[in-house]
Amino acid sequence: MTKIGDGVVCVVGRKRHRGPWLVRVGPQQMVCPVCRSELFWQREVQLNTAGMTLLKLDWANESATGIQCARCSRLELFADHRQIRLGAPEQKP
Numbered sequence: 001m002t003k004i005g006d007g008v009v010c011v012v013g014r015k016r017h018r019g020p021w022l023v024r025v026g027p028q029q030m031v032c033p034v035c036r037s038e039l040f041w042q043r044e045v046q047l048n049t050a051g052m053t054l055l056k057l058d059w060a061n062e063s064a065t066g067i068q069c070a071r072c073s074r075l076e077l078f079a080d081h082r083q084i085r086l087g088a089p090e091q092k093p
């Protein structure tokens with residue numbers, strides 16, 4: 001199991017940022033619908049489960065990009081990771 005936040009490093013100026021992140025989905029700044037936080041962790045989420053295999057739905061075995069609220073832990077899933085842009089909080093205008 002990968003620890004949340006592992007594997008994502010962004011270089012801002014000379015500083016490395018490991019999250020949490022400001023997240024844009026397309027042109028929109030993402031805000032947690034529960035706690036209004038703007039900081040999120042990013043993680044890969046496997047969509048395949050034993051149940052899916054049992055139901056012969058292996059074609060649905062894919063991974064999605066999970067965006068998890070840093071404050072309340074609400075997890076949003078995105079099938080198309082290209083919609084997601086991560087930014088370090090220092091980059092906020």
Ligand SMILES: [Zn+2]
Pocket residue numbers: 032033034035036037069070071072073074
């Ligand atoms: Zn939240």
